[in-house]
Each structure stands twice: as structure tokens, then as C-alpha cells.
Amino acid sequence: MSGALVGVDLGGTLIRAAVATGATTHGPLVRHPTPATGGPEAVLDAVAAAVREATGGETPGGVAIGIPGPLDPATGMVYTAPNLAGWHDVAAGGMLRERVGSDIAVQNDARLAGFAEWTAGAGRGTRHFIFMTASTGIGGGLVIGGELHAGTAGTAGELGHMIADPNGPGCTQGHRGCLEGIASGTGMVHRARLLLEGGATSSLSAVPADGLDARAIEDHANAGDALARQLFDDAGRALGLAIGGLINELSPEVVAIGGGLSQAGDLLFAPLLAAVPDMAFAVPLSRCRIVPAQLGTDAGMVGAIAWAGRCFGPPPTAASPP
Amino acid sequence: MSGALVGVDLGGTLIRAAVATGATTHGPLVRHPTPATGGPEAVLDAVAAAVREATGGETPGGVAIGIPGPLDPATGMVYTAPNLAGWHDVAAGGMLRERVGSDIAVQNDARLAGFAEWTAGAGRGTRHFIFMTASTGIGGGLVIGGELHAGTAGTAGELGHMIADPNGPGCTQGHRGCLEGIASGTGMVHRARLLLEGGATSSLSAVPADGLDARAIEDHANAGDALARQLFDDAGRALGLAIGGLINELSPEVVAIGGGLSQAGDLLFAPLLAAVPDMAFAVPLSRCRIVPAQLGTDAGMVGAIAWAGRCFGPPPTAASPP
Known part of the structure; x- marks a missing residue:
């Protein structure tokens, strides 16, 4: 060297x-x-x-x-x-x-974060590993057979842009109904605005427009606001169903979830973990752990x-x- | 030997x-x-x-x-x-x-059909290949990095059980809203029965109950029945959105679609191919071919x-x- x-x-x-x-x-x-x-x-x-x-x-x-x-x-x-x-x-x-x-x-960058989690974090020691990051957007990285998977075009690991709900909102990339539209920070804020404009009752209506971000929704959910909790329930459930499908497809040993939204803890993980078995088969689910990422920023x-x-x-x- | x-x-x-x-x-x-x-x-x-x-x-x-x-x-x-x-x-x-x-x-069996398509059919010569089979159920096989991917539990390649529409019908395995519930032969027949029972107008109402299968729906769609065509449109679109998500995730070189439903040709492939770009990014889609499987039964x-x-x-x- x-x-x-x-x-x-x-x-x-x-x-x-x-x-x-x-x-x-x-x-x-x-x-x-x-x-x-x-x-x-x-x-x-x-x-x-x-x-x-x-x-x-x-x-x-x-x-x-x-x-x-x-x-x-x-x-x-x-x-x-x-x-x-x-x-x-x-x-x-x-x-x-x-x-x-x-x-x-x-x-x-998300692939490298996944490689880091596989090398030194939540996916250490596995051969098949999925890293999903949920913050302003949703991204990820796949380790398959002990290799960071790039695919034919080099772009593999884009986990935010799969269907979540054909009647759901679009993401910023124009994919109507995709996971990022409902389960990213940007998607949650967009949904909050639509619901508030539609007259929904929520303590979030007191938040200034430029202060309405995922962290504000988290704070209001923790303070008991029903609409803010619903936004996390919906995001967590969408993530859980998507992860259940990924487990059926790829049978990973570990799925690790990182990014800013994962810092919300049970607010996100409870509905997420509850939804996974609604889609994943008993096997391979029994051979898979779903955990928070370990390395943060x-x-x-x-x-x-x-x-x-x-x-x-x-x-x-x-x-x-x- | x-x-x-x-x-x-x-x-x-x-x-x-x-x-x-x-x-x-x-x-x-x-x-x-x-x-x-x-x-x-x-x-x-x-x-x-x-x-x-x-x-x-x-x-x-x-x-x-x-x-x-x-x-x-x-x-x-x-x-x-x-x-x-x-x-x-x-x-x-x-x-x-x-x-x-x-x-x-x-x-x-579906994994072996995928391995066959990779070895001697539609996926020949590729390193990253997705085989999806749509017949009574939906299954598949993944070749990643030149290896048939089994995953941690050995079950990887189950491509029918990912979310398609949270408000959609359940599949026979109890996964509400999964791809198999809307885009398999069984799912299409189930939807046809519900729509006919609900009073929908269709030439399918003249088909005896034990003769109502995917082939009958195909025949009536080809004869111009609007409900039968809608069932194929919905199945094809659901398959296309799912495949678009898989292309974002895995960036395969070829996606091959086999199974009995794929024999319906444009009836399935036209809405399928139209839906893929609604979810797949321009790259990796431009580096991927979506084709019928070649080896049939x-x-x-x-x-x-x-x-x-x-x-x-x-x-x-x-x-x-x-």
C-alpha cells in the first residue's frame, strides 16, 4: 500500500x-x-x-x-x-x-451506510443483509452472498420506490403510491399538510408552516396528538408491509432500519413490526431479525x-x- | 462421474x-x-x-x-x-x-424454472436475472451475481407475496392486498366472482361456476368483454408496478415472465409494460429488458x-x- x-x-x-x-x-x-x-x-x-x-x-x-x-x-x-x-x-x-x-x-451514500452496518453494525457477520434508511427520503443497500449488490446499472438498493398503495400520494420523484410517498419524512409532512388543509383537528395546526417537519410530527405524536400518531402508524405499517415482501423475496438474515425517522423508536417500530407478519411467511421470517441500525450519522x-x-x-x- | x-x-x-x-x-x-x-x-x-x-x-x-x-x-x-x-x-x-x-x-419448482430460463432461456448470459411466473399462484426465482439466490432460510424468490394494494383482496395464503391476490389466476377468478355477485354486467355471467378460470377470462377478454379486460388490465398493471419496484431494488439485466397467464400475450403484457415506468427509474430501467419466458412448461x-x-x-x- x-x-x-x-x-x-x-x-x-x-x-x-x-x-x-x-x-x-x-x-x-x-x-x-x-x-x-x-x-x-x-x-x-x-x-x-x-x-x-x-x-x-x-x-x-x-x-x-x-x-x-x-x-x-x-x-x-x-x-x-x-x-x-x-x-x-x-x-x-x-x-x-x-x-x-x-x-x-x-x-x-445509502449503499455505503448499508455497507458500514454490514461491516461494523447491525448486519455484522451475516451473508444476506438489507439496510433501509428512512429520513427525508427512503434509500437502502443490499448485501447478498457477502457482496454489496450493485446490479446491472450499478444502482441496486433503491428500496423507497416500490408500490405501497396505488391510491396513495406521490413521492418527489413522481412515483404515485410508492413507499417514499407515505413513509419518508417528506411524505409524512406532505400528508400532514393535506390533512390540515382539509380541516383535520390536530395540535400540528399551531406549528408554523416552515416548522412542520418530521421531528415536529414526532414531538406532537409523543405528546398524544392523534393525527401525528396516525401519520407514524401509517408510515410504520407501510414500511412493515414492504419489509415483509422483501423478506419473502430475499430471505435476509437481518433487516436494519436507520435514518432520522428510525430515531422515533416505538412510534415507528411498533406499527412496523406488527405489519411484517401480515406479508412475510412464517419461514423465512423466523430466520430473520428486524432491528434498528447501529451507526447513526x-x-x-x-x-x-x-x-x-x-x-x-x-x-x-x-x-x-x- | x-x-x-x-x-x-x-x-x-x-x-x-x-x-x-x-x-x-x-x-x-x-x-x-x-x-x-x-x-x-x-x-x-x-x-x-x-x-x-x-x-x-x-x-x-x-x-x-x-x-x-x-x-x-x-x-x-x-x-x-x-x-x-x-x-x-x-x-x-x-x-x-x-x-x-x-x-x-x-x-x-419455480426457482428451478427460473434457473432453467437463466441457463437456457430468456435470461441466458446475464449475471442478474429475475424470473416471475404467474399462473394459479405467483412465484419466481432470482439469479444474483450468477448464483441462484436462496437466502438465509433457503426460500428466497417468493415474488407473489409483496404488497400490491392495501385495500385489495387477500391471497389464498392470507396476505391481504398482496400481488398474488390481484394478479394470479386464482386472484383474478376470485375478483371476477365478487364482481359478478355484485351485479356487474359481463359475458362471464353465462359461464358455469366450475368453468370460470383464468382461461375463460382470457377468452372473454379477447371477445371484447369489458369486465374480463379490466381484470387483465388490473393484473398487468399490478405486475408492472411490482416489477418496477424490483428493478429499482435489484437492477437486473432481464426480467422474464412465465406461467399460464403470460400466454395471454398483449392482454397481460400491454398494461404490464405500460406500468413499469410509473415506478422504475429511467436508469436502471434503460439497462433492463422485460420479456416473456421462453421455455414454457x-x-x-x-x-x-x-x-x-x-x-x-x-x-x-x-x-x-x-
Whole structure:
């Protein structure tokens, strides 16, 4: 290994970079604001600067970067990144290689969070693992047969865009009735607004429009508001039925649920866990655990570090498991 | 290889067995009625007799058998087989080994049909492949990374039991709103009965109760009956939305649709193909082909032969691809 391995977590507001110190551990985090409106060149310039700062100016042995959008890891092509202006068909792998001088592994951020949970969190030690993240949107990552599954286009693991209710609301991507439309933070807020505009009685009607987010709905649900509780019941049930179907399809050993919404605890997990057996068969359900994710907001960074090791590090040995 | 490889297709009414003559070809079919009401011992006695007849009495080098129910290929345990009386937690692999004297590979019948399509049909040459079969029920098989995916419990590939419409009818397994409830032959007939009982106008009302099956609905749809067409439209759309979600999740190179319903052609495929883009993202959809399966009712037998070769045959070489 000729240089340090570096992990980068590229978010819509923050770039984080660090040098790997072990399979899933890293040195101090370098943090820079993301020039999200500056276009791909400006964003990748800032990423390259963060990488150089993390390595102390040395050329790294390899960089793995998580990017918030659909992309093809095999080619480094980012199809789109909704939170970054002008990112359409950006050859991010090649562009970053020119700037940094080392090989680059481009991955989707939710897939890296899933890889982190599989390597060092809720899915550790399994061969078949599903990670689902529910926050503003719904995403995920699949480990199948001990490999992070990318599929033919490289985009596999998009778990938010399957049917939940043909008569349900649309998601921001225009898929009417999909899971994200009912069970994401954005979807819950959208539904809350519609219900309040329709005259529903709820303590949420006192919340200013710009303060109505998933956290507010959680707070009001915990305070006993019936409409806020219903929104969590509906989201949890939709997630549970979707997960039941995924268990029938893939028979994973563990399904881990992360993201901001999962922080609501029983408010989300109780209806979720109650709904799973309405769709999943007794076997494989009896061979599957459904658990909260363990790594929280660290998952993206841990995943980037672990992915850098997987792509550019020495092969794992029996004495030093990944 | 010390003896012939044998494939067996165990159906609810017929046992078929044959000796492999190539990777996907076989000798003359031995056919025996399935003693479906006789319990597992009687059925496996009949299977063993069919195997002996296929080999001319010699001990085979290995037997692969497709069984219509959820099972674990790793242990040979059949959890249940709805069309065979008394099949609950049957150690079919071990019981058949005692009778035949060779190693036995137990697999689900729909999984073997999918393996056949991947080896010699619509999925040939792909690494990531989805096979879905729609007939009386809905089943399937997944090839991921060039391997037939079994999952932790061995049951993966059950594609009929995911949510299609929370307000939709239940399937015969009690999953309210699942795909099988609306898009299987059984589900379509059930919906037709409910609609006719509710007073719907349709030429199907002239069909005797015991003649109302998916084929009758197909015939009446082709003759222009609006209700029959609506049933196919609804089934096709539900299948298309489900397949769109699967493409987002797994990014397969090919999705092949087989089973009796797929024989209805455009009646099913037109609404199906129209619905897929309502859920699938442009990429990975642009990298995926959705096609009819190619092997028809031969798929189960071809799959059993191919699976026997995979489990007990010589490793494939560059000169003789599987």
C-alpha cells in the first residue's frame, strides 16, 4: 500500500473526509461546506482539497466517496444528485482521479451506510443483509452472498420506490403510491399538510408552516396528538408491509432500519413490526431479525472508510477480518 | 462421474423424471401420477420408482428434484407443499436419499424454472436475472451475481407475496392486498366472482361456476368483454408496478415472465409494460429488458436437469459452457 486510504462523505451541505486507521476506523474528520450550487467542478475541487488536507498533502493510496444520488460504481458515473446543482451524468470518478492523483471508488451514500452496518453494525457477520434508511427520503443497500449488490446499472438498493398503495400520494420523484410517498419524512409532512388543509383537528395546526417537519410530527405524536400518531402508524405499517415482501423475496438474515425517522423508536417500530407478519411467511421470517441500525450519522463515513479498504486495501486475512 | 444425473419435476398431479444427456437436455421422460393424497412416504416411493425407471435400474450419480412449496435446499427440508397432503416439515432430501442411494438436491419448482430460463432461456448470459411466473399462484426465482439466490432460510424468490394494494383482496395464503391476490389466476377468478355477485354486467355471467378460470377470462377478454379486460388490465398493471419496484431494488439485466397467464400475450403484457415506468427509474430501467419466458412448461424439467448438473456434475470449462 503506497499511501493512505481516504473515505469521503459528500452531503448536500457538508463534505467530510478522513484517513483510514483501520478497517472501519479513521483519523480526524476534515469538514468543509459543500459548494452545492457551484456545479460539479466546484464540488469536486472542494472534495479534492478536503482529501489533501486529510492526508497532509500526500497522494492517497485510494479514495472512496459516497455521493447522494443514483450512480454506477463500475464507471464512476453519477446519473443525478438531486441536492447538488447541475449534477447530471457527471463522470465523478474520472474527474476526481485527475484532481487527487489516485484511484477513486464512487458509491451511493445509502449503499455505503448499508455497507458500514454490514461491516461494523447491525448486519455484522451475516451473508444476506438489507439496510433501509428512512429520513427525508427512503434509500437502502443490499448485501447478498457477502457482496454489496450493485446490479446491472450499478444502482441496486433503491428500496423507497416500490408500490405501497396505488391510491396513495406521490413521492418527489413522481412515483404515485410508492413507499417514499407515505413513509419518508417528506411524505409524512406532505400528508400532514393535506390533512390540515382539509380541516383535520390536530395540535400540528399551531406549528408554523416552515416548522412542520418530521421531528415536529414526532414531538406532537409523543405528546398524544392523534393525527401525528396516525401519520407514524401509517408510515410504520407501510414500511412493515414492504419489509415483509422483501423478506419473502430475499430471505435476509437481518433487516436494519436507520435514518432520522428510525430515531422515533416505538412510534415507528411498533406499527412496523406488527405489519411484517401480515406479508412475510412464517419461514423465512423466523430466520430473520428486524432491528434498528447501529451507526447513526456515522454510517456514511464508516462506510466510505470500509469501502476504501475493500476496493484498495490488502485482501482480508483470517487473522484480520474486515 | 459414477452414474447418470437425473432431474425430477414433482407436480401435484404428475411426477416426471429423466436422465441428463447434456447441460440442459435429457432422455425420454418417465411419467407417473403423483399419489398426492398418500402422504410424503407414498409420494417419495413413487419418485424413487420413477428415478429407477429413468436410469434403467442403475444407481444415479445424483438427483435434483423440484418440489412445489417453500423449502430449504441446504437441508432438503420441505416446509410445506400446499398441493400434496401431509407435507409439513418433510425431510425430503434425506428420505429420497435412502430410497435412491445417491445424493439429492431439493429445490423449489419455480426457482428451478427460473434457473432453467437463466441457463437456457430468456435470461441466458446475464449475471442478474429475475424470473416471475404467474399462473394459479405467483412465484419466481432470482439469479444474483450468477448464483441462484436462496437466502438465509433457503426460500428466497417468493415474488407473489409483496404488497400490491392495501385495500385489495387477500391471497389464498392470507396476505391481504398482496400481488398474488390481484394478479394470479386464482386472484383474478376470485375478483371476477365478487364482481359478478355484485351485479356487474359481463359475458362471464353465462359461464358455469366450475368453468370460470383464468382461461375463460382470457377468452372473454379477447371477445371484447369489458369486465374480463379490466381484470387483465388490473393484473398487468399490478405486475408492472411490482416489477418496477424490483428493478429499482435489484437492477437486473432481464426480467422474464412465465406461467399460464403470460400466454395471454398483449392482454397481460400491454398494461404490464405500460406500468413499469410509473415506478422504475429511467436508469436502471434503460439497462433492463422485460420479456416473456421462453421455455414454457418445459422449464421445470430443464431446470431440474440443469440443477443436477450444477450440484453433481463436473465443473464447467471454457470449452463447454453450462
